[in-house]
Amino acid sequence: MINVFESNIVLLSNNSMGIYFEFETKNKLIVHFKPLNEVFKSEAFNNNKGVLLNFERDLIDEDDIEYVLDVMSLFNKYPLFILTDIIEIKKIRKLIQLLENEFKDEAVSYIMLKTLLKVLLLHLIRFQNDGFLEQDLNQKRVFEFLELMEIHFLQETATKYYANKIGVxxxxxxxxxxxxxxxxxxxxxxxxxxTEAKRRLVRSEISTKELAFELGFDSMSSFSRFFKKYVGVPPSEFKKESLA
Incomplete structure (x- = not known):
């Protein structure tokens, strides 16, 4: 979490998501979003008086699918929205302050950070509605693809499946x-x-063979080659290093 942000770069991995809270006035809060695989829009940092919050998507993956889809929708519908209700702005400021305090605490708790982040995101989901900005058709298709993928990626990995569902x-x-x-x-x-493979390897007792088949690979060896290509080490070694 950073109070001053000076450039339009990705601070974490491609699996990070970002929110920039631009406090323009006491009764106007501009909320900018950085979805997965993207960077913030250039106009996000015209005013450095704000707070940047970046987090890895792992922090939302452990929750139910409805919440995950709501968060993905929040980040992919619009690049920004504006709050003008003073009471709601105060709530957001308070939640940001609690997050910052916990993050800086020597006894920082992962569970506490995750909980505070969820409360903040749920507030933003509630505030967002269809009246802020019009989506262009292609942005709608991107969101539709991401939503479908989140539900079906364990069973469907072919581009054609998603293209047919979207109608292109x-x-x-x-x-x-x-x-x-x-x-x-x-x-x-x-x-x-x-992302799913890493999460399950670290946070469950699943074997590499079981994981390979759950992710749709026809053999453990093909999954191991795939994992090593993108991560740099085989899944068994990644799990061992993560738990060391």
Whole structure:
């Protein structure tokens, strides 16, 4: 969490999400969002009087799918929205302050950070509505793809499946995703598989063989090659190092 932000860069991995709270006046809060695989829009940092909050998507993955989809919707519907209700702005300021205090505490608690973040995100989800900004058609398709992928990526990894659901060709879907996220559908799905694999390896007792089949691989060896290609080490070694 940073009080002054001077450049438009990704501070964490591609699996990080970001919110920049720009406190323009006492009764006007501009909230900028950085979805997965993106950077903030350039206009987010015209005014450095604000607070930046970056977090890895692992902090939302452990919750139920409805909450995850609500968060993905929050980040992908609009690049920003504006709050003008003084009472609501005070609530957001208070939650940000609690997060910052916990983050800086020597006895910082992962559970406390995760809980405070969830409360903050739920407030923002409630505040957001369809009247802030109009979405362009391609942005809607990006969100639709991400929503479908979140639900089906364990069973469906083919671009054609998602393209058919959205009502465009595979080529057109990849064009849209490349334009908006600079990644193809396959790359985004693979990134999601890696994120899920890391989470399960570290936070469950699942075996590498079981995980391989849950993620849709036809053999443990093909999964191990895939994992090593993107992470740099085999899954068994990653788990061992993470738990050391």
């Amino acid at each position: 060709s595979s080529k057109r879907l990849n064009q849209i995703l490349k334009e908006k996220l600079n990644l193809t559908a396959k790359q985004i799905i693979q990134q999601r598989q890696i």
